[in-house]
Every structure is written in structure tokens, then in C-alpha cells.
Amino acid sequence: MSPTKVIIVGCGIAGPVLALLLKQKGYEPVIYERGKRDAGGGLSLMLQLNGLRVLSKIPGLVEKLSGMPIDKSTMFSIVPSDERLLVELEFPEQVRQHYGVGLMGVQRSKFLALLVDTVIEHGIELHFERQVVDVETTDEYARVKLNTGETDTASFVVGCDGLHSNVRTALFGMQQATFTGLTQTGGITEGVFSNEKPTMFNFYGLNMHCIAYAISKTQYSWAITQRESETKETWRAMDEAAQHSVRNGPFSQLPSGVGDLVLKSAQITKYGLYDRPKLESWHRGRVILIGDAAHATSPHLGQGANQAFEDADYLVQLLVKHRPNASQESTTAEFSAWFKEFEEARIERTAMLVRGARETGETRVVDGLEEARKRNDAVCAQWAEGGSALRRMQDLYNSK
Template sequence: MSTYSGRSDRRAVVVGAGIAGVTAAIALRQRGWQVEVLERAATMEAAGSGLSLWPNGLRGLDAIGVGAGVREQSLAATEGGIRDTAGRWLARTDIAELRHRYGDLVVIHRTRLSEILRAALGAAPRFGCEVEAVESIAGGVRVRHSSGTTEADLVLGADGINSTTRTALWPRERPPIYAGYTAWRTIVTPVEPVHSGGETLGRGQRVGIAPLRDGRVYLFATANLPAGQRCPGDELGEIRRRFGTWHDPVPALLDAADPETILRHDIYELPPLRTFVRGRVVLLGDAAHAMTPNLGQGANLAVEDAVTLAALLDRIPDLPAALTEYDRVRRARVQPLARQSHRMGAALQLDWPAVTPVRNSLLRLVPDAAALRALGPILAWGPPA
């Protein structure tokens, strides 16, 4: 049996400098690992979107010592729920009660979160470094990349939904599947302050609003459209045509939006993998379980993966046994949530004229307290001891 706990020469290579990869690198370095982070992008460009950090994700960030800093740079959510296109509430989320039961819920600019994590990491990732091959060697793994070769005890594939690590070592697994809808995202500086967030449902399309700490607003929208369809040079015009007559403040936010900042991405999800581990290579975040964004849990589950992996490697001396346990607990955690998110997306994106009014009526009938209880299994998660 090979033991690793307590050694100071344990080496890990992290492929991908996103939330999952950098969080994992921080957690491992805090436990004495030597960690190198490889990122194929030449630079970390500013992200034009925000994200929600729920109590489970914030507990993970607390575990690596950055939770307080993240809260300071975030805006605590005060109101949430689902409306119809006229602005009438279909369902409300009692944020005060959610906070009382489970913990904080905040919204942060994705770029700001990345900056906080990279500052905590200390050493900069190796940018412009593309992984070409991952090979098993005696007692470890060899990574061949565009900057040379690195040998390590462990490789973490945290390189997103189109992971080259997963493609290379999980060749028989199914590729990502189009979920049936596209998404636009942007950050808007509103003329008038916006204090209320939430989503609005139409037929086969919806809009979400999330105020940020600096007064700007994260705005996103979805629509059922064929994959790959685009409106070059006029994405803002397209979403204005679709959502410009919906309730306030949607029209005003669209009027204030900068067409140069509109991001558009088709929504894909990853079919469930049979394992997150191949030898001494382990997958985290979207590389392991990319799901539709309907639960708002993508970044949170990535943080969970990272701190869980580091804790298990610290607690279980035998590295293969630690990876086996990671595979067991994380697949049991995230794969049901991915299915739940898929089902929720199917309901929220309904576009049949005869069915959408029924959906809206059913949403009105669900007690707010029941909806809050349903979040319990997601939000009550905590890092392994």
C-alpha cells in the first residue's frame, strides 16, 4: 500500500484554472501538496456574468478560508422567486427564512470570485499551456503539455464541459448533449437602481435578474432554439425583440445594455459518467458533471468537489482508496441533482400554449414553505470532517 498522508512531496497537476481547479489547488496546497495549475487559455479574460453562491458553496469556500472575503464582495440576496411576463408572482422564495435555516445566499460577479480565488492560490496558473496527453507511470502520472512534461502523484481534470482530460481518458463516454435552449448573458449598469431579483417565465423562454454589489445587474435570458443559431452583430436586438415588452425593469435593463457585452451560449449537459476516476486521474466540476443551470448550483458543486477531494486525500492515507471514496460520494451527490436540474429546465422552458398556463397555476399552488423544504438536501451540505 502506498501512503501519501503527511508527506510534503506530494505533487498534483490541475488541468483548468476555473472555479473547480483553483479551489482544489488552494485546498491541496493548504494540506502540503505541491500543485501546478495548467490553463490552455492565454489569459483569464473578464467574465460577463454573475453567479449565485448558495449556503453549500459558501461552506466550501469557508473551508479554504475565502468565504468571508467572498461575502464582502457579494450582494446578499433579499428577494427571489418566479413571475409571469406581467410581473405577477407565481412563486416566492423567503430569503430570510432560507438564510435562517441554511445560511447565506449571495450573488457575485464571476470575475470577482475568480480574482479572490487566484489571490488565495498565490502562484499564478501556467497560462497558454494545453495538455496533450496524460500517461500512467510507475507510482504516478505523466502529463505532456505544450510547455513540456510534468510528473505527479495525481492529475485533476477541471477543464470544463468540453474537457480534453475526459475525452482522452474516458473515450467511451457520451459527449455533452444539447438541452434544447440557448442563453444570453450580460452585465448591465441600470439607469435606476434595481433591488429585486428572480426569474420570469414566458412560453419557451425566460429572463433572470440578479443585482450585484456595485449597483450593476446580471441579466440572463433563455429561449428554445436550434443549437448553433446566432444573430451576428444583433444579439441584443434579438433579446429586445423577445423580452422588450415584459414587466419592469426588463425593458429598461435591455435599453441600458451594451451590445458589445452580450454573451450567447447554447446550453449543454453531460450524460452521467460511470466513474469520475481513472487510475490517478480524477474529474471535478463541469468536466465531471456539467448540468443545466436551472438549480444555480454549477459553481457551488464545483467548490464542493474540490474541498471534498482535498479532505478525503488528507483523511485516507491510501491515494487510490481516497479517490474511490471521492468517486462514490460525489457521484451520489451530483448526478441526482443533474437529473433534477434537467427536469426543472424542461418545465421552465415549456412552450405549449395549452400547457404553460397550467404550469403557472401549479406554481402558484405550491406553498412557499414546501419549496423551501425541498431545497434542504441541496443546501444543507457541509465539507467532510
């Protein structure tokens, strides 16, 4: 019997990892991606313990990562009249010592290129500029319709097509993503903090928060979060005039190195932050959603990509559990039962993290000097208890 064919919609973060895990278990994944290869977009990712655990199941992948392990977390207030060091933590190094892997900052475009190269090396069929516009499920197969008018069928379909998922729309109808009320302006900068131990910085200001972390020995990725009117989520660089305005605007005057990050950034982008309301089910028949297509989140816990990897890993674990032979025939009712089991393990966990990310963004960005000082004091108190950082990471990673 031939291997079970699986159509994966989307070649962003979740799709390639799922395809590689399925291939290892004897499945025949086929990926359709609406965009071009090397289309770019986005700045960076913080790969965390739970995500790196999944990536380590793909032989040789983690060793090829072009990124920077993070050793330290430092938090500063840059509020006028309240500038101070709030917290300095060694928890990233503690996590790595405790578990063998920790946190790693990576440039998004390089990471995506590595995933695509690895998919191709493993002989997985991959089609760029092929947008899935509709999907249907029957008693015997699942079928996708492409923007070219072509169709393709498989045993089952996994929608990994992100925040603006066509698979989600096909299953559950059009649902607008929810703007969180926050935007980010960010870039990648050479030479600022380059002599520091690789660090994740959090800078707390008035009506703003800045995160910056190392992605190489000389580069830091940064993003400034503000509360303002909606800006669409495009992940593309701003035009030159807009970038010039940011480099020479108020951000460039911020203290503690934040201004230098902005002023010296080669490219600057701006985007709105969105999440999705909780779905009670992620599947219909032989079609299931994972990653941002199922539970898009704002970035304030750094768990968007890492939860997508958890999804992919657990889905494959369930398939192996119920279908030890990847070539065996399975009914639609069986797939539906397995996907329901998957949802029971994943929906509440991811919904909790989506809520937590939104709440974290809300508490980071406050206006008014008095409110900003209260927030700063709360940050100090939050991390004051000995060992609390490692315990918080264990809760986040669902680890003991």
C-alpha cells in the same frame, strides 16, 4: 520529505479552490490553464450555501468577495393575458439566518480574478496558456503532456478543465456534450431594480424564462432561456450588430422590467446549454475528474460551481483521512481506492442534480398560452406550502 506534488488541470472555478484547499493541507499543487489570464467569458454565479461553506475554509476569501447577498426571491408571470405575481419568498434571508450564510450573486470575471490573485498570494505555481493535451498514469506517478511538447509529472492529477475536458477525453475517449435544446441570452445591466431589496427574480413567459439577480447594489445579471436550435457554448459577447438586434428585438418589449434589462445591457452574450451523460467512474489510476469535467450541468438549479466546490472539499477531506501526512508515499492502488470512495459519495448526488437541472429547464420553458398558464399555476402550487422553500433548500444543500 518534500510535499506531495499535485497537478491540477484548469484554472476556472474548481481548480483554484482545490489548489488552495490542498495547499492548506501541506500539498504542492501546480495548475495548468489553457487560456490567458483575465480571459473573461461568462456572466455571473449564484454562490449558494453549500458553495460558500467550502469557500469559507479558505481564510479571508469570503470577506473579499465582490457580490451581493440575496434577500428575496420573486416570481412573475409575463405571459400575455396572464401577467401576475406568482410567488414572493423570503427564503434567501431565512437560509442566511438559519445557517449564517445564504445566497450571493457575483460577477464571474471578478470572482475568477479573486481566485487567481489568492492562488498567487499563497505561492501556488500557476501556468497560463499551457494546455494539457494528454495524461497518463503509471504505477509510480501521473504525467501530463502540454501543447508546448513539454511534460510534467506528479503524484496524482486532477482534471478541472470543464465541459470540454481534455483530461476526460484522455481517460475515457471523446464524448460529445449533450445539447439540452435550450439556449440563453444574457447580460449585466445597471440601474434596473436598483431600489429593490437584493432579489432573485424569475419571469415566466411564452417559450421563455428569465432569471435576474443582484450582483452589486446597482447591477443585475440576467439570462433569458429559450427553446431553439443549437448555439455553441462560447460564453463570449455577441458582435455589435447581433447585440443591437437583441436590444431592439422582442425581448426589449417584455414587461415587468425584463425589457429594460435587455435594452440597457452594456454587453449581451448568447450560448447553448449543455450537460454530460453520467459516468460510472471519474478516475483511472492516479488521475481523477471533478467539477464540470466530471458532471457538467445546465444552470437551472444554480449548482454547477457549488457542486464543483463540494467535489474539491470532499476530495481533500478523503486525502487527509487516508494520508494524514501529505508527504507520505502512496501506491496507485491506494489512490484508486480513495478515488473510488470519493465517487461513491459524489456520483449519484451530482447525477441527480444534473437531471434536476435539465428537468427544471424543461418545465420553465413551455409554448402555448394554455401550457404557460398551467406552468404558472404549478409554480404557485409548488411554493404554496408553508416552510416548503427552506426544506427544498435543505435537500439541495444536503443540509439539516
